Amino acid sequence: MIAFNAPPLSLTEAAALCVVAVVAGAVNSVAGGGTLLTFPALLWFGTASLVANATNTVAMFLGTAGSIVSYRRQIAAIRPWLLRLLPASALGGWLGGVLLTRTSEQLFTTLVPFLILFATLVFIGQGAVRRLAGISDDAPLHPQRRVLWLAMLMQFLVSVYGGYFGAGIGILMLASLGFSGLRDLHAIIAAKNVLAGVINLVAAIWFIASGLIDWPRAAVLTVGTLCGYFIGAHYAQRVPQAWVRRAVVIIGLGIAAVQFWRQFLTVAH
Secondary structure: OOOOOOOOOOOOHHHHHHHHHHHHHHHHOOOOOHHHHHHHHHHHHHOOOHHHHHHHHHHHHHHHHHHHHOOHHHHHOOHHHHHHHHHHHHHHHHHHHHHHHOOOHHHHHHHHHHHHHHHHHHHHHHHHHHHHOOEEEEOOOOOOOOHHHHHHHHHHHHHHHOOOOOOHHHHHHHHHOOOOOEEEEHHHHHHHHHHHHHHHHHHHHHHHHHOOOHHHHHHHHHHHHHHHHHHHHHHHHOOOOOHHHHHHHHHHHHHHHHHHHHHHHHHHO
């Protein structure tokens, strides 16, 4: 078990984290990318990067679990493919979690701006990923069993990244699931939600067992994310998704730039 000293959770920090989590939950329900908000928020208030990543994983899993229920009808139709992709997701998520706990605080802090930048660039390129995967709103389900092994390999790699960091895995899975033969948009979203839930669950269990969770902050983020998800799900059709996407991109690039600048100042001194 890893020992860490978490700073006390002040009322100001709790309120700020809750607000950020509400926004992140709403963003996830509309466009995805909420982790790009909650993870840096934890860093901003002084949470160690390893603990912040692990705590955020637990909070995002608990806070967005309701999204799976929303697509329960689509889940029944894609159960055969989920059964094939779930083992790869669980194994990859566990391996990613193990890699995180084997990474030093200094190394992970160095990697943070690169990971945030990568996740933001993936978010920017999600339209191209969707076109590459051949995903459209009206295309039927035509599973391609011959290339299912490739989808399983891609899902495993995405899951390793998801267990290690997490931001952007939903977008990355669009490409992975496209190779499984899924073409219906609702089926894609349902599969993505289930598989992402498994990745986060396995990683969260490992992080909990490793003693990396800051439970007071995880509780605040969970409550905020739950509220944000239900708010976003209710008003999703009224919010221009282009605005949300632009905001996430600007925030993600800005956070990456700040983290790179902090590292430059640290090296300079």
